[in-house]
Amino acid sequence: MKYDPQAIETKWQRIWDENGDFHSDHNSDKEKYYVLEMFPYPSGNIHMGHVRNYSIGDVVARFKRMEGCNVMHPMGWDAFGLPAENAAIKHNIHPAKWTYANIDNMRTQLKRLGYSYDWQRELATCDREYYRWEQLFILRFFEKGLLYRKKQPQNWCPTCNTVLANEQVEDGLCWRCDAVVEQKELAQWFLKITDYAEELLADLEKLKGGWPERVISMQENWIGKSVGAEITFDVADGEDAITVFTTRPDTVFGATFMSLAPEHPLVEKLIAGKPEAAAVRAFVDRIRNMDRIERTSETLEKEGVFTGAYCINPLNGAKIPVYVANFVLVSYGTGAVMAVPAHDQRDFEFARKYNLPVQVVIQPEGPALDPKAMTEAYTGSGCMVNSGQFDGTPNEDGKARVADWLQESGRGKRTTNYRLRDWNISRQRYWGSPIPMVYCDTCGIVPEKEENLPIVLPLDIQTHPDGRSPLVDSPEFYACECPKCGQKARRETDTMDTFVESSWYFARYTDARLDTAPFTPEALSYWSPVDQYIGGVEHAILHLLYARFFTKALRDCGFLNFDEPFRNLLTQGMVLMDGTKMSKSKGNVVDPTEMIARYGADTVRLFCLFAAPPERDFDWSDSGIEGANRFVKRIWRLVEELQDVLTPVAPCSSTAAQCTGENAKAIRHKEHATVKKAGDDIRLRFQFNTAISAAMELVNDLYQHKDALREEENGPAVLSSAIATVLAVMSPITPHLCEELWQILGHTGRLALQPWPAFRDDALVKDVVTVVVQVNGKVRARLEVPSDAGQQAVQELALRDENVAKHVEGMTVRKVIVIPGKLVNVVAN
Helix, strand or coil: CCCCHHHHHHHHHHHHHHHCCCCCCCCCCCCEEEEEECCCCCCCCCCHHHHHHHHHHHHHHHHHHHCCCEEECCCEECCCCHHHHHHHHHCCCCHHHHHHHHHHHHHHHHHHCCCCCCHHHCEECCCHHHHHHHHHHHHHHHHCCCEEEEEEEEEEECCCCEEECHHHEECCEECCCCCECEEEEEEEEEECHHHHHHHHHHCHHHHECCECHHHHHHHHHHHCEEEEEEEEEEECCCCCEEEEEECCHHHHHHCCEEEECCCCCCHHHHHCCCCCHHHHHHHHHHHCCCCHHHHCCCCCCCCEEEEEEEEECCCCCCEEEEEEECCCCCCCCCCEEEECCCCCHHHHHHHHHCCCCCCCCEECCCCCCCCCCCCCCCCCCCEECCCHHHCCCEHHHHHHHHHHHHHHHCCEEEEEEECCCCEECEECCCCCCECCEEEECCCEEEECCHHHCCCCCCCCCCCCCCCCCHHHHCHHHHEEECCCCCCEEEECCCEECCCCHHHCHHHHHHHCCCCCCCCCHHHHHHHCCECEEEEEHHHCCHHHHHHHHHHHHHHHCCCCCCCCCECCEEEECCEEECCEECCHHHCCCCCHHHHHHHHCHHHHHHHHHHCCCCCCCEECCHHHHHHHHHHHHHHHHHHHHHCCCCCCCCCCCCCCCCCCCHHHHHHHHHHHHHHHHHHHHHHHHCCHHHHHHHHHHHHHHHHHHHHHHHHCCCHHHHHHHHHHHHHHHHCCCCHHHHHHHHHHCCCCCCHHHCCCCCCCHHHHCCCEEEEEEEECCEEEEEEEEECCCCHHHHHHHHHHCHHHHHHHCCCCEEEEEEECCCEEEEEEC
């Protein structure tokens, strides 16, 4: 026997494929199990992060098949978007050619790793057969009022030449190219994700226990629900009014100035004809391109400029100045903040900088707050003071009382605000799904007719070197007839944000080859929702929030019949090199193809699964993968050495009657304990590293006892059972090796189709157990005692032990504590 991983692995991949072992169908009486890893962008080469993610998913898929489930495990390609287009421009090749060539290469790489995908369900989001249904969804969203177009300042990446959603701006930089993001006034298409803010927040409760707490918390914070009141401040000497949102209506009497966002629509009106106008405009131009996260940072130096205008506090009639401030965002609340410097730290810092009044309106117990002596804002509880008719009211009660007064007087209302903003889906680039909308001089904005779908992205078009969309300059694409009146019209040349494609692909997998609908109700109902979703935590907001919204919107449009797309979520850690994320630019990338060529796919899979629990990062090491390779070879060698005595029996098939000797008893116990631990570790905790450790221990025990068992009457049967168990347990992890050895042992069926071994409770009970003996807390002996020995018998054995007796000599034994099967603690002095 020679272990040749290249020959063995390609052999079994061919056999699985030829026999359709991993194809799935919804016409089944079995319990369904839908396992899905986040699909990759086709960059051309898989990296170790991919290998780790997809190896985790494959273990889950193979294990659930062995448990008797009807498993769907699909794969596809997130194929539209900026990276493909930018790479194609750089290499002077069409994005379609670049993308499909990369898909072909990556498909080959994934197949070489032996993943149990149902390749009949493969999809690519750049296929017209895929995005035609996406365009249908967009039409339905428009009909339902969930899609609209408006003009407002947008995040603009000057390098990528496109707008970005708020979620795609990270520390003021483009999430793709790290260019500094600017603000640009543009008319764009938006999806009304804010209509679902409350449901998106409330339904996180349904995901608790199935999703990581960290991800749930990140989504809660991003949705950002705040309960408070809207208050209207009339502009002095004018007809306009400024509306603010506040969670602290109890502090309204302490408002001593007003802060507006630089982008607030009233700014220009307030400064018109005033001497402050030039200074305000200069300030606005400087601040509006700052990162919005930086602008809300606690460490940001607070800056502002007086507009020359005043507004009136509706509760006390005070005339307060209106400022434009760098820490106020137009995207949060109303873009205006009533500044209460005594009770808000940002306002306090601003007031001190510009010598503005500080008015205490919440007084804590103890010495009275002195506004002149305060060094920071007081944000705790207390009683309302300097607050007219509300004086003496506990401020928590005051929130409701002031809100009631505002509502009754018509000067405000109770309201709930969300940090979440509507999703900008317009992109000014070529490589994306066309937005099926038309502009007509007579009819205005008109949705395309459903029968005209798909609006096909033309492939006979050349991209521009600077990334500008060629669709704008292509009358062959944009010239069309109005779907409503038939007159000449212009097609939308923006394409969709690629997160739209990844917001529903999990549903398309249920019927990926259907050409008459996005999916059939029967298949969708059977498979959905996804039972186990696997991917990086970096997608906690962007992708996962959008997919949740899309699911709810498609449900309300009659396409889906469930509320949440992913029942359970596993977020895996990164693969590092010397503590740093692998990156081509850093030169610390390990090529999976090279590792497979050197060690085989099973070894690569084993190392990625054994190095750390899935949710934690792990550092790549040459010694680690070499250790994994040694274990693979150790299993091979074990079968090779025992081949002459082994027979094709089922795992855990040796009986108590066959295991009368000590060697056989030890192996049978370890065999069943391994099945229980590995099964629990995979099924309940996804702790693949400890499952592998259990199998390693069984292999070690087999090496220890194999020679003795060869000579025992029933020894070969015991060895055959235990080795079959090793192969079954390791099959989801190193499937090719285990299939080959399974066949070598004489089994006729494929191991991938075998059930997970069943352990026996009686086999987990040892005849003899090891008991640790302590004297005054220090271990002095380890005893082998009958597992059914009583406490008195164990105590007597412990005290008779030579080493224990030596350590209590000359002392009086005060107490002996016996924990059956585990510990004896002798207390003596």
